[in-house]
Amino acid sequence: MQANWREFWKGVLAQLPLQLGVVPFGLIFGVLGIASGLSAAQTILMSSIIFGGASQVVFAQLWSIGASPMVTGGSVAIINLRHIIYSASISRYISVLSLRWRLSLGYLLTDEAFAVSFQEFENKNKFAHYHLLGGGLTLWFFWQISTIAGVFLGTKIPSGLNLEFAIPLTFIAIILPKLRSLAHLSAAITASFIAIFGQHLPNNLWIIFAAIMGMVVGGYVGKGKSQ
């Protein structure tokens, strides 16, 4: 096998253990999508069009409480802003590649894919982009399959089980382990405070307002620190 494809399969293998977290999350999203009133087609296709766990769950949550399209789309966009950071950290290596490579890797650049393949780029691995492609495609595949499975499960689960509470629980699992710096803690507390007391704002604008103020406070407190 050629060295580049060997790197591709290494990326696939490196990504496999993370699927233990991805598959349940995909199942949960599938179930939640249906519970939030989205159709099966909307839920399933969202996994390839948006292709981002947290943002898809936020979409379902805000759509189910009747938030306006602007607020729903705006919140999804804010949550995905972090990808700019990932994009920036590998841009030195990728901006020399062909447009086809850059578009594909851009589409496949998720938290998990970045986490697994970033080291390859740092180590100046000549075929690091194959590693990212392999890992990214693996995650994409498992995300689609588990969403579809979740949708079929979701149509069979009775309502009234408070399943929608799985949404904040999902976010607790994602966010809490990250609240180890004063800056992240300040961002979280600011945003929570505004979310709790800003409910009377029109069009569910509390979510956008809380997110922006949390970013401002977090950025201010964490100024000059890398973590």
Added chain:
Amino acid sequence: MIWFVILASGLANFAARYSMLSNLKFLKVPIWLEEYIRFAPTAALSAIIAASVFVDENGAPFEGSSSKIYAALIASCIALLSRSILFTIVGGLFVLWLLG
């Protein structure tokens, strides 16, 4: 309408991922903004957690049943100990069902 929002969200998401890989100047983000952007997920997701746990159906803070607060507390402990989305959800929902 919902399809339009899904497509727009997908496009925004792709733009964020592709931004720095492209050669398009307008997609590049200045360094000073990155200092703030890294708090975006924490801020946005905390806001949603807080609203779902502490606000009742009518938008009044700290008026709803306290079982959601207990469920969130237990789930937080599970999240910190296990780092598992699945365990956190199962534990939190279990507490919520237990307390009714």
